[in-house]
Amino acid sequence: MHITVARETSSAVPVAQVRIAGVLAPVVTPFDREFKPDAKRYIEHCNWLLANGIGLAPFGTNSEANSLTVDERVELLDLLLGSGVDPRRVMPGTGCCAIADTVRLSRHAVENGCAGVLMLPPFYYKQVTDEGLYRSFASVIDRVANDRLKIYLYHIPPVAQVGLSLALIERLLKSYPSAIAGIKDSSGDWNNTKQLLDAFGKSGFDVFVGSETLLLANMRNGGKGAISAMANVNPGGISSLYRHWQATDAEERQSVLDRYRKLFGQYPMIPALKRAVAHWARSEDWARVRPPLVELAGADAAALIDQLKAAGFDMAGR
C-alpha cells in the first residue's frame, strides 16, 4: 500500500499513534434492485481501490452517505472490516445533523480501529455561530470519550452550506489537540487551503484537499494528500502523483488528472462516477443512485464513456 503512516511518540501516551496520509476515495455505494446497499459489490470495489494504493473514506458526499440510514452505515462498515480490510486504511464519514448519530457512528469507527473519522458539521440549520459549531464537535468528542479518536473536519460549504472558519478550528485545536487531527477542505478554494496549511499545517493538523486537482499544490505546501471523488475511478493515477509529487514530471501527471476530472465534471459527479464503474466493472447495477440523485443514462452515459476512452482513460482490472 502507498498510504504512508507517520509515527507520533509521546512520553505520556506509550502507544504509538498512526496518522493516515495519502489519497483516499470517498467510496461510491452500490445499490441493488431494491435500492439496498450491495455489500458484495461494495467490498469488491474497495479491494480494487486498496490494491491501487489508496485508502478508503466510506460514507462521504460521493458515497451518498446522507441517503443511507445510520443502521445501514454501521452494517456496511462491519461487513467491510469483517471482510478483512485493514481499518488503519479506513476513514469513515460520521457527521450527521443529530449529534447522537454522529457520536454513535464515530464511536463505532474508533472502536473498530479506523484511522480516523471524517466529520461534517450538523448541516440542517444555516448561519449558525462558531460557538454552536464548537459545541457540536466538543460534544461529540466528550461523548465518544476515546483517546484514539482522530477527527478530520469536513469543510464542504458548496454542499453542506455550513463551513468551518479558521477561528473555529483554532479553538477546537486548543481544546482538543489530540482529537482534532486534520481537515478535508472541499471548498474548492485554494486560498482557503493555503490559509489552513499556513495556520495549522506545522502543528500536527493534517490538510487533505477535497479534489485531486489541488493535490500537487497541497503536497508542495506541506499538505498530506487528497480525499477525492475521482479516486474512485482513477486510484492508480492519483496515488502515483501523490508518490511522485517531487518528480520532474509531476505537473504533467497533474494535468492528466485535471483532464479526466473535466470529462467527469460535465455531468453530475456521483452518477458519472457510478456510470464509469458500471461500464468497466461490466455491471449495470452499479449505475443506480438513491433519490434525490438521478442516474446517468442514455446519450449522456454513452457520451461520457466514449470521451473517457478517447482520452485514454481506463479502469484497469476493475
Add this chain to the structure above:
Amino acid sequence: MHITVARETSSAVPVAQVRIAGVLAPVVTPFDREFKPDAKRYIEHCNWLLANGIGLAPFGTNSEANSLTVDERVELLDLLLGSGVDPRRVMPGTGCCAIADTVRLSRHAVENGCAGVLMLPPFYYKQVTDEGLYRSFASVIDRVANDRLKIYLYHIPPVAQVGLSLALIERLLKSYPSAIAGIKDSSGDWNNTKQLLDAFGKSGFDVFVGSETLLLANMRNGGKGAISAMANVNPGGISSLYRHWQATDAEERQSVLDRYRKLFGQYPMIPALKRAVAHWARSEDWARVRPPLVELAGADAAALIDQLKAAGFDMAGR
C-alpha cells in the same frame, strides 16, 4: 378545539377522510440536563397549545427535529399520543435526507392515525433536479403504501436550500392526488404562496403559510391556515385571527401578531421561543437547545422578556 375539519366523500372509498386546517405549532422540544428530550415537559406544552385552540406539528424546523435521532422522534410521538392527545390534531414532520428514514417516520405517523405528515425534501445535496425530488416523494408514497397517507410538502428554501417548484408539485399531484394534500410554504415570499393558491388551491391542495404574518392574506385567498413558530408562544392570539379573519378588526389582530413576531425576530427564533417558554413556565430547563444552536441567555434573554412584557405579550396559563 378550533382546528376545523372538512369531510371528503368518495364512492370508491367509503371511509370519510378528515382534512386538518387552522393553526398548528411546530412544537419546540424541551431537553433535560443530559440534552435528552423531556417527555413530561413536552406533553405539558402540547396540552397547553391544544387548549388554546391549535394543532400540533411536532418535529418541524422549530422543533430541532433534525437534531433528534429517528428513534427519538418515534419514541416522543408514541409518548405524546399515548398520553391521550388526539392524533387527528397532529401533523409530525417526517422528511429526512435518507428516504428509508422518511418512510419509517411517515408510516409510523399514518399508522397512528395522524392527520398528515409534514415532509421536507432530502436536503443534503443541493441543486438537485425536479426529477430527483419527484422520485424522492414518489418513493416514499409507494413504500408507505397506505391510502390514509396525507403529505404536506414542506417548502423552506432559506433553511433546507432545496425548494419545491410549481412544476414538481403539479407532477406529484397528477400522480398522487390523494397522498399530496397540501404544503407549508416557509419561503417567506407571498408571491410564491399566491402562485400556489392560484395554481392548486381549488383542487384540494391545502396551503398553509409558514409564518402567522401571512395568515390573513392566506385566508383571504383561499388558504387553510398557518404552521408557525410563533404559535408555540401565542397560540390563542393566532388561532383567534384564524377564527375571525372575516371580522372587521382582522387587520388590527394581524398587526398585533406582527408586532410580537418582530420582538422575537430580533434574536435567533428557536432560542428566543424557548426563552419565552422558560420564563412563563418558570423552568430554566426549557431554555436549553441542542448544538449547533445556542440558547438565549444573559442580557439578550432579559431584554427579550422585558420587551415582550412592555408590549403586553403574555403566555397565560403556561
